[in-house]
Amino acid sequence: MERDLSVGCKELSRMHPRRALAIRLLALRDHRFREICLDYGEALSAAEASRSASPSKIGQAEEFEQIAEDLRAEALKYLAEPVEPSALRKQPGTERRRK
DSSP: OOOOHHHHHHHHHHHOGGGHHHHHHHHHHOHHHHHHHHHHHHHHHHHHHHHHHOGGGHHHHHHHHHHHHHHHHHHHHHHHSOOOHHHHSOOTTOOOOOO
């Protein structure tokens, strides 16, 4: 199953619009940050699914929301760290092909 990077990145960018470009670049070019974004998006999706499943899943939804908040904080901490210039260079296989 392929994981969807866009959910986490879009939400982080929506919440922190001034950092949207940095979020996008790091997600494309830095494996560690990309994993944080993927996990963040999955936690958000799981929280939403739990909330909409049934009232008995509220506790589970709250756990996923806490995980998502922890991952958001981790992403912001990562964004605050100095970035090595090599991390911003295009990595082989990350370019999109134009049609």
